[in-house]
Amino acid sequence: MPERKEVKIGILAVQGDFGAHAAMLEQLGAKTAEVRTPADLEDCDGLILPGGESTTQLKFLQEEGLADKIVKFAKRGGAIFGTCAGAILLAKDVKHPQQDSLNLMDMTVVRNAYGRQIASDVVSGPTTLKNEPLEMVFIRGPVIERAGPGVKVLAKYAGKPALVQRENIMAATFHPELTDDTTVHEYFLRLAGTGAKQPANGVKSSS
Template sequence: MTVNTSVEDTAGNGLTIGVLALQGAYDAHANVLRQLGATPKLVRLPSDLEGIDGLVMPGGESTTMLRFLEQRGFFDILKDFVHATPTFGTCAGVILLATDVSNPSQKSLGTLDVTVERNSYGRQIDSTILHSESKLPGDPIEMVFIRAPRITRTGAAVEILATRQNDPVLVREGHLLAATFHPELGHDPRVHRYFLDMVAQHKSKAAAD
Protein backbone atom coordinates (compact mmCIF):
# COMPACT_ATOMS: atom_id res chain seq x y z
CA MET A 1 0.00 0.00 0.00
CA THR A 2 1.29 3.46 -0.91
CA VAL A 3 0.21 6.26 1.40
CA ASN A 4 0.57 9.93 0.51
CA THR A 5 3.06 11.63 2.82
CA SER A 6 3.75 14.70 0.70
CA VAL A 7 4.48 18.10 2.15
CA GLU A 8 1.02 19.18 0.91
CA ASP A 9 -0.65 17.27 3.74
CA THR A 10 -2.16 19.92 6.02
CA ALA A 11 -3.22 17.81 9.03
CA GLY A 12 -0.90 19.70 11.34
CA ASN A 13 -1.32 23.23 10.03
CA GLY A 14 -0.81 25.79 12.77
CA LEU A 15 0.51 23.24 15.28
CA THR A 16 3.96 23.25 16.86
CA ILE A 17 4.88 19.78 18.08
CA GLY A 18 7.85 19.16 20.33
CA VAL A 19 9.97 16.06 19.79
CA LEU A 20 11.99 14.91 22.80
CA ALA A 21 15.51 14.89 21.34
CA LEU A 22 17.63 13.42 24.10
CA GLN A 23 18.34 10.17 22.25
CA GLY A 24 16.62 7.91 19.75
CA ALA A 25 14.80 8.33 16.44
CA TYR A 26 13.65 11.91 16.97
CA ASP A 27 14.64 13.12 13.48
CA ALA A 28 12.36 10.56 11.83
CA HIS A 29 9.41 11.79 13.91
CA ALA A 30 10.22 15.40 13.05
CA ASN A 31 10.24 14.54 9.35
CA VAL A 32 6.80 12.91 9.47
CA LEU A 33 5.34 15.83 11.42
CA ARG A 34 6.78 18.26 8.89
CA GLN A 35 5.28 16.25 6.02
CA LEU A 36 1.89 16.49 7.73
CA GLY A 37 2.07 20.28 7.92
CA ALA A 38 3.10 20.67 11.57
CA THR A 39 6.14 22.57 12.81
CA PRO A 40 8.44 20.24 14.76
CA LYS A 41 10.57 21.62 17.60
CA LEU A 42 13.38 19.57 19.11
CA VAL A 43 13.15 19.47 22.91
CA ARG A 44 16.45 19.06 24.76
CA LEU A 45 15.94 21.39 27.74
CA PRO A 46 12.97 22.15 30.00
CA SER A 47 12.69 25.60 28.42
CA ASP A 48 12.10 23.97 25.01
CA LEU A 49 8.66 22.83 26.23
CA GLU A 50 7.43 26.41 26.07
CA GLY A 51 5.17 27.28 23.15
CA ILE A 52 4.44 23.75 21.90
CA ASP A 53 0.98 22.28 21.41
CA GLY A 54 1.94 18.63 21.86
CA LEU A 55 4.94 16.38 22.42
CA VAL A 56 6.33 13.22 20.82
CA MET A 57 8.54 10.97 22.96
CA PRO A 58 10.48 8.71 20.56
CA GLY A 59 11.98 5.27 20.81
CA GLY A 60 15.54 4.65 21.94
CA GLU A 61 17.01 3.61 25.28
CA SER A 62 14.66 4.56 28.10
CA THR A 63 17.39 4.26 30.73
CA THR A 64 19.60 6.68 28.78
CA MET A 65 16.71 9.11 28.42
CA LEU A 66 16.08 8.95 32.16
CA ARG A 67 19.67 9.91 32.90
CA PHE A 68 19.25 13.07 30.81
CA LEU A 69 15.86 13.82 32.35
CA GLU A 70 17.25 13.65 35.86
CA GLN A 71 19.35 16.75 35.13
CA ARG A 72 18.12 20.35 35.64
CA GLY A 73 14.88 19.10 37.21
CA PHE A 74 13.73 18.07 33.74
CA PHE A 75 11.95 14.90 34.92
CA ASP A 76 9.50 16.68 37.23
CA ILE A 77 8.88 19.48 34.72
CA LEU A 78 8.19 16.94 31.97
CA LYS A 79 5.87 14.97 34.25
CA ASP A 80 3.74 18.06 34.90
CA PHE A 81 3.76 18.89 31.19
CA VAL A 82 2.67 15.40 30.09
CA HIS A 83 -0.17 15.35 32.64
CA ALA A 84 -1.72 18.38 30.95
CA THR A 85 -0.59 18.34 27.29
CA PRO A 86 -1.17 15.88 24.39
CA THR A 87 1.78 13.48 24.28
CA PHE A 88 2.58 10.60 21.96
CA GLY A 89 5.10 7.98 23.13
CA THR A 90 6.62 5.31 20.87
CA CYS A 91 8.59 2.27 22.09
CA ALA A 92 10.85 3.72 24.82
CA GLY A 93 8.43 6.65 25.03
CA VAL A 94 5.71 4.19 26.11
CA ILE A 95 7.99 2.94 28.90
CA LEU A 96 8.51 6.49 30.12
CA LEU A 97 4.76 7.22 30.08
CA ALA A 98 3.61 4.02 31.80
CA THR A 99 2.43 3.83 35.39
CA ASP A 100 4.20 0.46 35.86
CA VAL A 101 7.38 -0.89 34.24
CA SER A 102 8.76 -4.42 34.57
CA ASN A 103 11.65 -6.59 33.30
CA PRO A 104 13.24 -4.89 35.22
CA SER A 105 11.24 -2.24 37.05
CA GLN A 106 12.18 1.34 36.25
CA LYS A 107 11.25 4.88 37.16
CA SER A 108 8.66 6.45 34.86
CA LEU A 109 6.45 9.50 34.47
CA GLY A 110 3.45 7.44 35.61
CA THR A 111 0.87 9.14 33.41
CA LEU A 112 -0.49 6.39 31.13
CA ASP A 113 -2.40 3.68 33.03
CA VAL A 114 -0.63 0.64 31.57
CA THR A 115 1.94 -1.91 32.68
CA VAL A 116 4.84 -2.30 30.25
CA GLU A 117 7.33 -5.16 30.06
CA ARG A 118 10.63 -4.02 28.56
CA ASN A 119 12.27 -5.85 25.61
CA SER A 120 9.48 -8.40 25.73
CA TYR A 121 9.55 -9.40 22.05
CA GLY A 122 13.25 -10.30 22.03
CA ARG A 123 16.52 -8.82 20.90
CA GLN A 124 17.32 -6.56 17.92
CA ILE A 125 17.56 -9.64 15.69
CA ASP A 126 13.92 -10.43 16.50
CA SER A 127 12.70 -7.12 15.07
CA THR A 128 9.91 -7.41 12.51
CA ILE A 129 7.42 -5.50 10.35
CA LEU A 130 3.75 -6.46 10.59
CA HIS A 131 0.41 -5.12 9.34
CA SER A 132 -2.66 -5.10 11.56
CA GLU A 133 -6.25 -3.93 11.56
CA SER A 134 -6.86 -0.94 13.80
CA LYS A 135 -9.55 1.53 14.80
CA LEU A 136 -7.93 4.12 12.56
CA PRO A 137 -9.67 4.66 9.19
CA GLY A 138 -8.32 2.80 6.18
CA ASP A 139 -6.30 -0.34 5.54
CA PRO A 140 -4.27 -2.25 8.15
CA ILE A 141 -1.50 -0.11 9.59
CA GLU A 142 2.19 -0.89 9.15
CA MET A 143 3.98 -1.64 12.43
CA VAL A 144 7.78 -1.69 12.73
CA PHE A 145 8.87 -3.49 15.93
CA ILE A 146 12.46 -3.03 17.18
CA ARG A 147 13.23 -4.46 20.63
CA ALA A 148 9.68 -3.52 21.46
CA PRO A 149 8.12 -3.41 24.91
CA ARG A 150 4.89 -5.31 25.58
CA ILE A 151 1.81 -3.76 27.18
CA THR A 152 0.66 -6.43 29.63
CA ARG A 153 -2.13 -4.48 31.37
CA THR A 154 -4.38 -1.58 30.41
CA GLY A 155 -6.45 0.52 32.79
CA ALA A 156 -10.20 0.91 32.46
CA ALA A 157 -9.89 4.30 30.74
CA VAL A 158 -7.34 3.11 28.16
CA GLU A 159 -8.70 2.51 24.65
CA ILE A 160 -6.95 -0.18 22.59
CA LEU A 161 -6.63 1.00 18.98
CA ALA A 162 -4.55 -1.88 17.56
CA THR A 163 -3.15 -5.23 18.70
CA ARG A 164 -0.38 -7.69 17.85
CA GLN A 165 -2.09 -11.02 18.34
CA ASN A 166 -3.68 -10.32 21.74
CA ASP A 167 -1.23 -7.66 22.89
CA PRO A 168 -2.21 -3.97 22.73
CA VAL A 169 0.30 -2.09 20.55
CA LEU A 170 -1.49 1.22 20.00
CA VAL A 171 -3.47 2.71 22.88
CA ARG A 172 -5.01 6.00 23.92
CA GLU A 173 -5.98 7.43 27.28
CA GLY A 174 -7.49 10.89 26.97
CA HIS A 175 -4.76 13.23 25.68
CA LEU A 176 -2.12 10.47 25.69
CA LEU A 177 -1.28 8.19 22.75
CA ALA A 178 1.22 5.32 22.84
CA ALA A 179 2.60 2.85 20.29
CA THR A 180 4.98 0.01 21.12
CA PHE A 181 6.06 0.02 17.46
CA HIS A 182 7.80 2.72 15.36
CA PRO A 183 5.30 4.47 13.04
CA GLU A 184 7.98 7.02 12.13
CA LEU A 185 10.07 4.28 10.44
CA GLY A 186 7.25 3.03 8.19
CA HIS A 187 5.49 4.49 5.18
CA ASP A 188 2.10 5.18 6.74
CA PRO A 189 1.57 8.57 8.48
CA ARG A 190 -1.88 7.80 9.88
CA VAL A 191 -0.78 7.33 13.49
CA HIS A 192 0.96 10.71 13.48
CA ARG A 193 -2.04 12.26 11.73
CA TYR A 194 -4.30 10.78 14.42
CA PHE A 195 -2.10 12.38 17.09
CA LEU A 196 -2.21 15.75 15.33
CA ASP A 197 -6.01 15.52 15.30
CA MET A 198 -5.89 14.87 19.06
CA VAL A 199 -3.68 17.93 19.55
CA ALA A 200 -5.93 20.14 17.42
CA GLN A 201 -9.03 19.05 19.35
CA HIS A 202 -7.29 19.64 22.68
CA LYS A 203 -6.16 23.09 21.55
CA SER A 204 -9.66 24.03 20.36
CA LYS A 205 -11.25 22.87 23.60
CA ALA A 206 -8.72 24.83 25.67
CA ALA A 207 -9.43 27.95 23.64
CA ALA A 208 -13.18 27.53 24.15
CA ASP A 209 -12.96 27.03 27.92
Protein backbone atom coordinates (compact mmCIF):
# COMPACT_ATOMS: atom_id res chain seq x y z
CA MET A 1 0.00 0.00 0.00
CA PRO A 2 1.24 3.54 -0.70
CA GLU A 3 2.48 5.49 2.30
CA ARG A 4 -0.17 7.80 3.71
CA LYS A 5 0.56 11.46 3.02
CA GLU A 6 1.16 13.61 6.09
CA VAL A 7 -1.38 16.42 6.18
CA LYS A 8 0.00 19.90 6.77
CA ILE A 9 -2.31 22.53 8.24
CA GLY A 10 -1.45 26.20 8.33
CA ILE A 11 -2.84 28.27 11.20
CA LEU A 12 -3.19 32.04 10.97
CA ALA A 13 -0.91 33.13 13.82
CA VAL A 14 -1.95 36.71 14.48
CA GLN A 15 -4.51 36.48 17.28
CA GLY A 16 -6.46 33.85 19.16
CA ASP A 17 -5.34 30.55 20.62
CA PHE A 18 -3.59 29.27 17.50
CA GLY A 19 -1.30 27.25 19.76
CA ALA A 20 -4.25 25.20 21.03
CA HIS A 21 -5.29 24.43 17.46
CA ALA A 22 -1.73 23.34 16.66
CA ALA A 23 -1.50 21.12 19.75
CA MET A 24 -4.74 19.33 18.91
CA LEU A 25 -3.80 18.82 15.25
CA GLU A 26 -0.34 17.51 16.17
CA GLN A 27 -1.95 15.16 18.68
CA LEU A 28 -3.90 13.76 15.73
CA GLY A 29 -0.74 13.27 13.66
CA ALA A 30 -0.85 16.35 11.45
CA LYS A 31 1.99 18.72 10.71
CA THR A 32 1.28 22.39 11.45
CA ALA A 33 2.74 25.72 10.40
CA GLU A 34 2.14 29.26 11.59
CA VAL A 35 0.87 31.46 8.77
CA ARG A 36 1.71 35.16 8.68
CA THR A 37 2.69 35.66 5.03
CA PRO A 38 1.42 34.35 1.68
CA ALA A 39 4.54 32.18 1.37
CA ASP A 40 3.66 30.39 4.63
CA LEU A 41 0.55 28.96 2.97
CA GLU A 42 2.30 27.57 -0.11
CA ASP A 43 2.62 23.88 0.81
CA CYS A 44 -0.34 23.60 3.19
CA ASP A 45 -3.27 21.24 2.65
CA GLY A 46 -5.55 23.24 4.92
CA LEU A 47 -5.80 26.49 6.82
CA ILE A 48 -7.36 27.38 10.17
CA LEU A 49 -8.55 30.93 10.85
CA PRO A 50 -8.76 31.05 14.67
CA GLY A 51 -10.59 33.33 17.08
CA GLY A 52 -9.62 36.88 17.87
CA GLU A 53 -10.98 40.17 16.58
CA SER A 54 -12.25 39.80 13.03
CA THR A 55 -11.75 43.40 11.89
CA THR A 56 -8.14 43.38 13.11
CA GLN A 57 -7.52 40.03 11.44
CA LEU A 58 -9.06 41.15 8.14
CA LYS A 59 -6.94 44.31 8.13
CA PHE A 60 -3.82 42.20 8.66
CA LEU A 61 -4.80 39.78 5.88
CA GLN A 62 -5.38 42.62 3.45
CA GLU A 63 -2.19 44.49 4.32
CA GLU A 64 -0.03 41.36 4.04
CA GLY A 65 -1.58 40.14 0.78
CA LEU A 66 -3.01 37.09 2.53
CA ALA A 67 -6.66 37.86 1.82
CA ASP A 68 -6.32 37.27 -1.93
CA LYS A 69 -4.03 34.31 -1.30
CA ILE A 70 -6.62 32.64 0.95
CA VAL A 71 -9.41 33.15 -1.59
CA LYS A 72 -7.25 31.58 -4.31
CA PHE A 73 -6.30 28.76 -1.92
CA ALA A 74 -10.00 28.02 -1.35
CA LYS A 75 -10.82 28.09 -5.05
CA ARG A 76 -8.04 25.55 -5.70
CA GLY A 77 -9.72 23.21 -3.22
CA GLY A 78 -7.63 23.94 -0.14
CA ALA A 79 -9.54 23.17 3.06
CA ILE A 80 -10.30 26.15 5.32
CA PHE A 81 -11.77 26.12 8.83
CA GLY A 82 -12.76 29.36 10.54
CA THR A 83 -13.57 29.38 14.27
CA CYS A 84 -15.40 32.25 16.00
CA ALA A 85 -13.77 35.34 14.42
CA GLY A 86 -12.59 33.06 11.63
CA ALA A 87 -16.20 32.17 10.87
CA ILE A 88 -16.97 35.89 10.57
CA LEU A 89 -14.12 36.26 8.07
CA LEU A 90 -15.57 33.49 5.90
CA ALA A 91 -19.17 34.75 5.83
CA LYS A 92 -20.81 36.45 2.88
CA ASP A 93 -22.74 38.85 5.13
CA VAL A 94 -21.70 40.21 8.54
CA LYS A 95 -24.01 42.21 10.83
CA HIS A 96 -23.81 44.11 14.14
CA PRO A 97 -21.95 45.96 12.81
CA GLN A 98 -21.66 45.30 9.11
CA GLN A 99 -18.10 44.68 7.92
CA ASP A 100 -16.11 43.32 5.01
CA SER A 101 -15.05 39.68 4.86
CA LEU A 102 -13.40 37.08 2.64
CA ASN A 103 -16.87 36.15 1.31
CA LEU A 104 -16.19 32.41 0.99
CA MET A 105 -19.38 30.93 2.46
CA ASP A 106 -22.98 31.84 1.74
CA MET A 107 -24.11 32.63 5.27
CA THR A 108 -25.05 35.62 7.40
CA VAL A 109 -23.42 35.99 10.81
CA VAL A 110 -24.23 38.38 13.65
CA ARG A 111 -21.20 39.38 15.71
CA ASN A 112 -21.11 38.88 19.51
CA ALA A 113 -24.69 37.66 19.45
CA TYR A 114 -24.24 35.18 22.32
CA GLY A 115 -23.26 37.95 24.73
CA ARG A 116 -20.13 39.46 26.22
CA GLN A 117 -17.14 37.44 27.39
CA ILE A 118 -18.40 37.24 30.98
CA ALA A 119 -21.52 35.52 29.65
CA SER A 120 -19.53 32.95 27.66
CA ASP A 121 -20.24 29.33 28.43
CA VAL A 122 -19.50 25.67 27.81
CA VAL A 123 -22.54 23.89 26.36
CA SER A 124 -23.45 20.77 24.40
CA GLY A 125 -25.46 20.46 21.22
CA PRO A 126 -26.51 17.91 18.61
CA THR A 127 -24.12 17.08 15.79
CA THR A 128 -24.08 14.89 12.71
CA LEU A 129 -20.43 13.98 13.35
CA LYS A 130 -21.11 11.52 16.18
CA ASN A 131 -23.95 10.01 18.19
CA GLU A 132 -23.19 11.91 21.40
CA PRO A 133 -23.72 15.67 21.87
CA LEU A 134 -20.78 17.87 20.94
CA GLU A 135 -19.16 20.01 23.64
CA MET A 136 -18.86 23.65 22.56
CA VAL A 137 -16.99 26.54 24.17
CA PHE A 138 -18.46 29.92 23.28
CA ILE A 139 -16.48 33.12 23.90
CA ARG A 140 -18.37 36.13 22.55
CA GLY A 141 -19.27 33.93 19.62
CA PRO A 142 -21.17 35.08 16.55
CA VAL A 143 -24.52 33.58 15.57
CA ILE A 144 -25.10 32.11 12.13
CA GLU A 145 -28.40 33.77 11.32
CA ARG A 146 -28.72 32.29 7.82
CA ALA A 147 -27.06 29.35 6.08
CA GLY A 148 -27.47 29.50 2.32
CA PRO A 149 -28.12 26.72 -0.19
CA GLY A 150 -25.35 24.14 -0.25
CA VAL A 151 -24.24 24.91 3.32
CA LYS A 152 -24.51 21.79 5.51
CA VAL A 153 -25.27 22.19 9.20
CA LEU A 154 -23.03 19.80 11.16
CA ALA A 155 -23.92 20.97 14.68
CA LYS A 156 -26.42 23.27 16.38
CA TYR A 157 -26.74 25.24 19.59
CA ALA A 158 -29.96 26.90 20.78
CA GLY A 159 -31.59 26.02 17.48
CA LYS A 160 -28.98 27.89 15.43
CA PRO A 161 -26.21 26.44 13.25
CA ALA A 162 -22.95 26.32 15.21
CA LEU A 163 -20.81 24.23 12.83
CA VAL A 164 -21.30 24.38 9.07
CA GLN A 165 -19.60 23.18 5.90
CA ARG A 166 -19.78 24.05 2.24
CA GLU A 167 -17.54 21.83 0.13
CA ASN A 168 -13.96 22.51 1.32
CA ILE A 169 -14.88 25.31 3.74
CA MET A 170 -15.91 24.85 7.40
CA ALA A 171 -16.95 27.39 10.02
CA ALA A 172 -17.69 27.13 13.75
CA THR A 173 -19.10 29.82 16.02
CA PHE A 174 -17.45 28.12 19.02
CA HIS A 175 -13.90 27.09 19.97
CA PRO A 176 -13.35 23.34 19.38
CA GLU A 177 -9.66 23.76 20.24
CA LEU A 178 -10.55 24.56 23.88
CA THR A 179 -12.14 21.18 24.63
CA ASP A 180 -10.71 17.67 24.95
CA ASP A 181 -12.98 16.45 22.14
CA THR A 182 -11.04 16.05 18.88
CA THR A 183 -14.10 15.23 16.74
CA VAL A 184 -14.22 18.51 14.81
CA HIS A 185 -10.48 18.65 14.12
CA GLU A 186 -10.52 14.99 13.00
CA TYR A 187 -13.27 15.82 10.53
CA PHE A 188 -11.33 18.82 9.20
CA LEU A 189 -8.17 16.73 8.80
CA ARG A 190 -10.09 14.20 6.72
CA LEU A 191 -11.38 17.05 4.57
CA ALA A 192 -7.88 18.46 4.12
CA GLY A 193 -6.26 15.07 3.58
CA THR A 194 -8.60 13.71 0.95
CA GLY A 195 -9.30 17.00 -0.79
CA ALA A 196 -12.75 18.41 -1.38
CA LYS A 197 -14.84 17.05 -4.23
CA GLN A 198 -15.38 20.59 -5.43
CA PRO A 199 -13.39 23.70 -4.55
CA ALA A 200 -15.26 26.73 -3.33
CA ASN A 201 -16.41 29.05 -6.09
CA GLY A 202 -17.02 32.33 -4.33
CA VAL A 203 -20.30 31.99 -2.48
CA LYS A 204 -22.27 30.50 -5.34
CA SER A 205 -24.10 27.33 -4.46
CA SER A 206 -23.35 24.19 -6.42
CA SER A 207 -26.91 22.98 -5.89
